[in-house]
Amino acid sequence: MKVTELAKEFGTTPDTVRYYTRLKLLNPAKSVNGYKSYSNKEVSRLKFILSARNLGFSVADIKEIINESEDGKSACPLVRSLIKERLEETEKQFQAMLALRGKMSSALSRWEEMEDKAPTANMVCHLIENFEQIKKA
Amino acid sequence: MKVTELAKEFGTTPDTVRYYTRLKLLNPAKSVNGYKSYSNKEVSRLKFILSARNLGFSVADIKEIINESEDGKSACPLVRSLIKERLEETEKQFQAMLALRGKMSSALSRWEEMEDKAPTANMVCHLIENFEQIKKA
DNA sequence: TTTAAACCTGTGTGTAAGACACAGGTCAAG
């Protein structure tokens, strides 16, 4: 299988496949003409990678998981521990986005009934600069 | 004012100040010794930048806003239009994170009562690979 | 068989928003 064929097989892009290949998550043989040739093993490997990405694992995580399994060990304990970390991070980011969304939406509605103002020497836009004060130390 | 002083003034890092300076959002004079010297104007400029970042504007947005205001025009219309875009993006990302969080958390709890398995030729980790099927084309 | 268009290849670089590394400069205390 060539790069583009493999990518289409799972609805991803050739660039993504090439990226994983550069990181040696996939290890295709070299075809006569220098093209990369992916075997069935690579196909299921890619499927695994995409599933893991879908679940929030980083590419570095995935590399670690694969290394573990190539040592013949069960990757399950590692996988459980990693997803705990990632879930915590996701939760933090989620809360941050929740707060940001609220701020943005409140700014938007407040700004719709405020007038335009020309900039001054030390004020670029009064909408932004008066919305929330950044505290000085 | 030197880089570190300015950074501390607003609870940010010298690297951040240097980054904005590289992008010419801040335009310090050069001190005799080659150090950058920030005036009062730069101080309020940084405050503006941090406020805008806080509200979800990208650094590129901020550059655009500053350019507008340096042409003497009111940046308010641009600011309103930009925040609408950014809010939409944020909303999309928010929904994506919500879904991801759900998936991760359900995976975590499901995996806690599943056994470890050794890897096989075409299976790296059954927890991940059996969680959700990636569809073939 | 020749040729041309369409498609594909690998490699190299660009992206956002800073964080980090590093060799050297500056400054106060002794």
Added chain:
DNA sequence: CTTGACCTGTGTCTTACACACAGGTTTAAA
């Protein structure tokens, strides 16, 4: 005058790919 602490600018690294590009391959028509 020297030490040590702190600071400086510049350059590189990060994530997870997307994009650009010069050239190779394949298919179809001529």
